[in-house]
Amino acid sequence: MTEQDISARLVELLTARGELLASAWVEAVSRTLRGRISLAELDRELHDLYTALVAGIRVGGSDWQGEAYAEVRALLSELSRGRARQGFTPTETATSVLACKDILAPTADTPAEDIHAYLQLSKLVDSLALFTLEVYAKTREEIISAQAEQLMELSTPVVKLWDGVVAVPLVGTLDSARTQVVMEKLLQALVDINADQAIIDITGVPAVDTEVAQHLLKTVVAARLMGAECIISGIRPQIAQTIVALGIQFGDIVTKASLADALKHALRNSSTDLSINGGQA
Numbered sequence: 658m659t660e661q662d663i664s665a666r667l668v669e670l671l672t673a674r675g676e677l678l679a680s681a682w683v684e685a686v687s688r689t690l691r692g693r694i695s696l697a698e699l700d701r702e703l704h705d706l707y708t709a710l711v712a713g714i715r716v717g718g719s720d721w722q723g724e725a726y727a728e729v730r731a732l733l734s735e736l737s738r739g740r741a742r743q744g745f746t747p748t749e750t751a752t753s754v755l756a757c758k759d760i761l762a763p764t765a766d767t768p769a770e771d772i773h774a775y776l777q778l779s780k781l782v783d784s785l786a787l788f789t790l791e792v793y794a795k796t797r798e799e800i801i802s803a804q805a806e807q808l809m810e811l812s813t814p815v816v817k818l819w820d821g822v823v824a825v826p827l828v829g830t831l832d833s834a835r836t837q838v839v840m841e842k843l844l845q846a847l848v849d850i851n852a853d854q855a856i857i858d859i860t861g862v863p864a865v866d867t868e869v870a871q872h873l874l875k876t877v878v879a880a881r882l883m884g885a886e887c888i889i890s891g892i893r894p895q896i897a898q899t900i901v902a903l904g905i906q907f908g909d910i911v912t913k914a915s916l917a918d919a920l921k922h923a924l925r926n927s928s929t930d931l932s933i934n935g936g937q938a
Contacts, residue, residue: 658770658773660718660719660777661718662770663770663773663774663777664714664715664718664719664777666770666771666773666774667714667774667775667777667778668711668714668715670761670771670774671707671710671711671714671761671778672711675707675711678707678760678761679703679704679707679708681759681760682703682707682756682757682759682760683696683699683700683703683704685756685759685760686699686703686752686753686756687699689749689752689753689756690745690749690753693743693745694743702732702736703753705732706729706732706733706736707757709726709728709729709732710729710757712725712728713725713726713728713729714781719777719780719781721781721784721785721788729785730788733754733785733788733789733792734792736750736753736754736789737750737789737790737792737793737796738792738793738796740753740793741793741796741797741800742796742800747790747793747794750789750790750793751786751789751790751793753789754782754785754786754789755782755783755786757778757782758775758778758779758782761774761775761778762775763775813825813827813835813838813839813842814826814842815842815843815845815846817846817850817852818856818920818923819920819923819924819927820927821850821851821852821853821854821927822852822854822855822856822920822923822924822927823843823846823847823850823852823854823855823856824855824856824857824858824916824919824920825839825842825843825855825856825857825858826858826860826861826916827839827857827858827859827861827862828861828862829861829862829863830862830863831859831862831869831872831873832868832872833872836872836873836875836876839857839876840875840876840879843855843857843876843879843880844879844880844883847880847883847884847885848883852885853884853885853886853927854885854886854888854923854924854926854927855880855885855886855887855888856887856888856889856890856916856919856920856923857873857876857877857887857888857889857890858889858890858891858916858919859873859889859890859891859892859896860890860891860893860915860916861891862891862896864896864899865896865899865900865905866899866903867903867905870900870903870905870907873889874907874910877889877910886911886923886926887910887911888910888911888912888913888919888922888923889907889910889911889912889913889919890912890913890914890915890916890918890919891913891914891915891916892912892913892914893914
Protein backbone atom coordinates (compact mmCIF):
# COMPACT_ATOMS: atom_id res chain seq x y z
CA MET A 658 0.00 0.00 0.00
CA THR A 659 1.18 3.48 -0.82
CA GLU A 660 1.20 6.20 1.83
CA GLN A 661 -1.71 7.83 0.02
CA ASP A 662 -3.69 4.58 0.23
CA ILE A 663 -2.90 4.26 3.91
CA SER A 664 -4.04 7.83 4.56
CA ALA A 665 -7.27 7.20 2.64
CA ARG A 666 -7.94 4.07 4.71
CA LEU A 667 -7.20 5.95 7.93
CA VAL A 668 -9.72 8.63 6.97
CA GLU A 669 -12.30 5.90 6.31
CA LEU A 670 -11.73 4.38 9.74
CA LEU A 671 -11.89 7.70 11.52
CA THR A 672 -14.97 8.84 9.60
CA ALA A 673 -17.01 5.61 9.78
CA ARG A 674 -17.30 5.77 13.56
CA GLY A 675 -16.41 9.42 14.01
CA GLU A 676 -18.75 10.31 16.86
CA LEU A 677 -18.05 7.08 18.73
CA LEU A 678 -14.27 7.41 18.42
CA ALA A 679 -14.26 11.11 19.39
CA SER A 680 -16.39 10.33 22.45
CA ALA A 681 -14.02 7.51 23.43
CA TRP A 682 -11.13 9.98 23.19
CA VAL A 683 -12.95 12.45 25.45
CA GLU A 684 -13.72 9.71 27.98
CA ALA A 685 -10.09 8.52 28.08
CA VAL A 686 -8.75 12.03 28.63
CA SER A 687 -11.38 12.90 31.24
CA ARG A 688 -10.23 9.95 33.35
CA THR A 689 -6.66 11.23 33.21
CA LEU A 690 -7.57 14.81 34.15
CA ARG A 691 -9.90 13.62 36.94
CA GLY A 692 -12.47 16.38 36.66
CA ARG A 693 -10.00 19.25 36.71
CA ILE A 694 -11.55 20.56 33.51
CA SER A 695 -15.27 20.55 32.77
CA LEU A 696 -16.55 17.69 30.61
CA ALA A 697 -18.35 20.17 28.33
CA GLU A 698 -15.15 22.11 27.66
CA LEU A 699 -13.14 18.94 27.11
CA ASP A 700 -15.80 17.55 24.78
CA ARG A 701 -15.79 20.71 22.64
CA GLU A 702 -12.00 20.88 22.66
CA LEU A 703 -11.39 17.30 21.52
CA HIS A 704 -14.30 17.08 19.09
CA ASP A 705 -12.99 20.17 17.29
CA LEU A 706 -9.51 18.66 17.28
CA TYR A 707 -10.82 15.31 16.00
CA THR A 708 -12.64 17.00 13.11
CA ALA A 709 -9.56 19.06 12.19
CA LEU A 710 -7.33 15.98 12.41
CA VAL A 711 -9.49 13.98 9.98
CA ALA A 712 -9.56 16.94 7.59
CA GLY A 713 -5.77 17.28 7.84
CA ILE A 714 -5.18 13.60 7.08
CA ARG A 715 -7.61 13.71 4.15
CA VAL A 716 -5.78 16.59 2.46
CA GLY A 717 -2.23 16.43 3.80
CA GLY A 718 -1.66 12.77 4.63
CA SER A 719 0.89 12.46 7.43
CA ASP A 720 2.62 15.80 6.75
CA TRP A 721 1.55 17.45 10.02
CA GLN A 722 3.76 20.49 9.36
CA GLY A 723 1.97 21.27 6.10
CA GLU A 724 -0.78 23.79 5.42
CA ALA A 725 -3.46 21.10 5.70
CA TYR A 726 -2.73 20.82 9.43
CA ALA A 727 -2.80 24.56 10.18
CA GLU A 728 -6.07 24.29 12.12
CA VAL A 729 -4.80 21.23 14.01
CA ARG A 730 -1.67 23.11 15.11
CA ALA A 731 -3.75 26.15 16.09
CA LEU A 732 -6.09 24.02 18.22
CA LEU A 733 -3.17 22.19 19.83
CA SER A 734 -1.47 25.51 20.61
CA GLU A 735 -4.64 26.75 22.28
CA LEU A 736 -4.95 23.50 24.23
CA SER A 737 -1.30 23.64 25.35
CA ARG A 738 -1.45 27.26 26.46
CA GLY A 739 -4.66 26.60 28.35
CA ARG A 740 -3.23 23.56 30.15
CA ALA A 741 -0.06 25.47 31.06
CA ARG A 742 -2.01 28.40 32.54
CA GLN A 743 -4.33 26.05 34.44
CA GLY A 744 -1.41 24.30 36.10
CA PHE A 745 -1.59 20.92 34.37
CA THR A 746 1.62 18.89 34.14
CA PRO A 747 3.44 18.19 30.85
CA THR A 748 2.37 14.54 31.13
CA GLU A 749 -1.29 15.45 31.54
CA THR A 750 -1.04 17.82 28.59
CA ALA A 751 0.65 15.29 26.30
CA THR A 752 -1.78 12.56 27.36
CA SER A 753 -4.66 14.65 26.05
CA VAL A 754 -3.18 14.11 22.59
CA LEU A 755 -1.61 10.69 22.95
CA ALA A 756 -4.89 9.14 24.12
CA CYS A 757 -6.07 9.53 20.53
CA LYS A 758 -3.94 6.51 19.60
CA ASP A 759 -5.96 4.19 21.83
CA ILE A 760 -9.23 4.68 19.96
CA LEU A 761 -8.00 2.70 16.93
CA ALA A 762 -5.69 0.27 18.69
CA PRO A 763 -5.52 -2.94 16.60
CA THR A 764 -6.53 -6.36 17.89
CA ALA A 765 -5.53 -9.90 16.85
CA ASP A 766 -8.10 -10.00 14.03
CA THR A 767 -7.39 -6.49 12.67
CA PRO A 768 -6.75 -6.56 8.86
CA ALA A 769 -3.24 -5.74 7.72
CA GLU A 770 -4.32 -2.57 5.91
CA ASP A 771 -5.94 -1.30 9.09
CA ILE A 772 -2.77 -1.99 11.06
CA HIS A 773 -0.84 0.10 8.53
CA ALA A 774 -3.39 2.87 9.04
CA TYR A 775 -3.02 2.62 12.81
CA LEU A 776 0.78 2.83 12.57
CA GLN A 777 0.47 5.99 10.49
CA LEU A 778 -1.95 7.47 13.05
CA SER A 779 0.39 6.51 15.89
CA LYS A 780 3.39 8.19 14.27
CA LEU A 781 1.31 11.26 13.41
CA VAL A 782 -0.08 11.61 16.94
CA ASP A 783 3.40 11.24 18.45
CA SER A 784 4.61 14.17 16.34
CA LEU A 785 1.60 16.27 17.33
CA ALA A 786 2.17 15.42 21.00
CA LEU A 787 5.76 16.66 20.75
CA PHE A 788 4.51 19.86 19.12
CA THR A 789 2.04 20.22 22.00
CA LEU A 790 4.81 19.85 24.57
CA GLU A 791 6.95 22.46 22.81
CA VAL A 792 4.12 24.99 22.97
CA TYR A 793 3.45 24.02 26.60
CA ALA A 794 7.11 24.52 27.55
CA LYS A 795 7.27 27.90 25.82
CA THR A 796 4.09 29.03 27.58
CA ARG A 797 5.40 27.91 30.97
CA GLU A 798 8.63 29.84 30.33
CA GLU A 799 6.60 32.95 29.52
CA ILE A 800 4.54 32.52 32.70
CA ILE A 801 7.64 32.01 34.85
CA SER A 802 9.34 35.02 33.26
CA ALA A 803 6.28 37.20 33.92
CA GLN A 804 6.10 36.01 37.52
CA ALA A 805 9.81 36.70 37.99
CA GLU A 806 9.32 40.26 36.74
CA GLN A 807 6.39 40.74 39.12
CA LEU A 808 8.44 39.42 42.05
CA MET A 809 11.30 41.70 41.07
CA GLU A 810 8.93 44.66 41.08
CA LEU A 811 7.58 43.70 44.50
CA SER A 812 11.05 43.10 45.94
CA THR A 813 12.29 46.54 44.89
CA PRO A 814 10.03 49.11 46.55
CA VAL A 815 10.75 52.84 46.55
CA VAL A 816 9.69 54.37 49.88
CA LYS A 817 9.07 58.03 50.64
CA LEU A 818 10.79 58.68 54.00
CA TRP A 819 10.30 62.45 54.15
CA ASP A 820 9.41 65.34 51.93
CA GLY A 821 12.07 65.30 49.25
CA VAL A 822 13.66 62.05 50.51
CA VAL A 823 13.11 58.56 49.05
CA ALA A 824 14.76 55.24 49.85
CA VAL A 825 15.23 51.94 48.03
CA PRO A 826 15.76 49.10 50.53
CA LEU A 827 17.44 46.27 48.64
CA VAL A 828 17.21 42.64 49.77
CA GLY A 829 18.92 39.72 48.04
CA THR A 830 21.25 39.48 45.07
CA LEU A 831 21.67 42.53 42.86
CA ASP A 832 22.18 41.63 39.19
CA SER A 833 21.90 43.54 35.91
CA ALA A 834 18.20 42.89 35.41
CA ARG A 835 17.28 43.91 38.93
CA THR A 836 19.54 46.96 38.79
CA GLN A 837 17.61 48.14 35.74
CA VAL A 838 14.35 47.81 37.68
CA VAL A 839 15.85 49.67 40.66
CA MET A 840 17.06 52.46 38.41
CA GLU A 841 13.74 52.84 36.58
CA LYS A 842 11.65 52.83 39.77
CA LEU A 843 13.98 55.22 41.56
CA LEU A 844 14.08 57.72 38.71
CA GLN A 845 10.30 57.62 38.34
CA ALA A 846 9.90 58.16 42.09
CA LEU A 847 12.24 61.17 41.96
CA VAL A 848 9.93 62.72 39.38
CA ASP A 849 6.65 61.72 41.05
CA ILE A 850 7.67 62.80 44.55
CA ASN A 851 9.87 65.71 43.47
CA ALA A 852 12.68 64.37 45.65
CA ASP A 853 16.27 65.60 45.67
CA GLN A 854 17.68 63.05 48.13
CA ALA A 855 17.77 59.30 47.44
CA ILE A 856 18.98 56.57 49.79
CA ILE A 857 19.99 53.16 48.44
CA ASP A 858 20.02 50.81 51.42
CA ILE A 859 21.98 47.57 50.93
CA THR A 860 21.56 46.17 54.45
CA GLY A 861 19.77 43.16 52.94
CA VAL A 862 22.32 42.55 50.18
CA PRO A 863 24.36 39.50 51.28
CA ALA A 864 27.60 40.47 49.54
CA VAL A 865 29.10 43.27 47.50
CA ASP A 866 31.55 42.44 44.75
CA THR A 867 32.87 44.44 41.82
CA GLU A 868 29.80 43.72 39.70
CA VAL A 869 27.36 44.77 42.44
CA ALA A 870 29.38 47.92 43.07
CA GLN A 871 29.23 48.82 39.37
CA HIS A 872 25.46 48.36 39.41
CA LEU A 873 25.17 50.67 42.43
CA LEU A 874 27.38 53.30 40.81
CA LYS A 875 25.26 53.29 37.64
CA THR A 876 22.13 53.83 39.69
CA VAL A 877 23.75 56.71 41.60
CA VAL A 878 24.91 58.38 38.37
CA ALA A 879 21.42 58.05 36.87
CA ALA A 880 19.86 59.64 39.96
CA ARG A 881 22.37 62.49 39.87
CA LEU A 882 21.47 63.20 36.28
CA MET A 883 17.93 63.70 37.54
CA GLY A 884 19.19 66.25 40.06
CA ALA A 885 19.13 64.01 43.14
CA GLU A 886 21.94 63.32 45.58
CA CYS A 887 22.42 59.64 46.44
CA ILE A 888 23.49 58.06 49.69
CA ILE A 889 24.38 54.38 50.04
CA SER A 890 23.55 52.95 53.45
CA GLY A 891 23.89 49.55 55.08
CA ILE A 892 27.66 49.29 54.77
CA ARG A 893 28.32 46.60 57.39
CA PRO A 894 31.88 45.92 58.65
CA GLN A 895 32.23 42.73 56.57
CA ILE A 896 31.09 44.51 53.41
CA ALA A 897 33.38 47.46 54.14
CA GLN A 898 36.36 45.09 54.42
CA THR A 899 35.39 43.39 51.15
CA ILE A 900 35.09 46.74 49.35
CA VAL A 901 38.53 47.78 50.56
CA ALA A 902 40.07 44.41 49.65
CA LEU A 903 38.62 44.60 46.14
CA GLY A 904 39.85 48.15 45.69
CA ILE A 905 36.36 49.42 44.86
CA GLN A 906 36.13 53.20 44.85
CA PHE A 907 32.84 54.97 45.50
CA GLY A 908 34.47 58.36 44.89
CA ASP A 909 32.46 61.24 46.32
CA ILE A 910 29.36 59.13 46.97
CA VAL A 911 28.22 59.44 50.58
CA THR A 912 28.06 56.09 52.41
CA LYS A 913 26.52 55.39 55.81
CA ALA A 914 26.46 52.40 58.12
CA SER A 915 22.69 52.46 58.67
CA LEU A 916 19.51 53.73 57.09
CA ALA A 917 18.94 56.00 60.10
CA ASP A 918 22.31 57.69 59.60
CA ALA A 919 21.58 58.09 55.89
CA LEU A 920 18.19 59.68 56.65
CA LYS A 921 19.78 62.17 59.06
CA HIS A 922 22.30 63.14 56.38
CA ALA A 923 19.58 63.43 53.72
CA LEU A 924 17.42 65.65 55.93
CA ARG A 925 20.33 67.99 56.57
CA ASN A 926 20.87 68.35 52.84
CA SER A 927 17.27 68.29 51.62
CA SER A 928 16.23 71.56 50.00
CA THR A 929 12.63 70.84 51.00
CA ASP A 930 13.56 70.35 54.65
CA LEU A 931 15.68 73.49 54.69
CA SER A 932 12.91 75.58 53.18
CA ILE A 933 10.51 74.40 55.88
CA ASN A 934 12.86 74.54 58.85
CA GLY A 935 15.34 77.10 57.68
CA GLY A 936 14.34 79.59 60.36
CA GLN A 937 15.05 77.02 63.07
CA ALA A 938 18.50 76.01 61.84
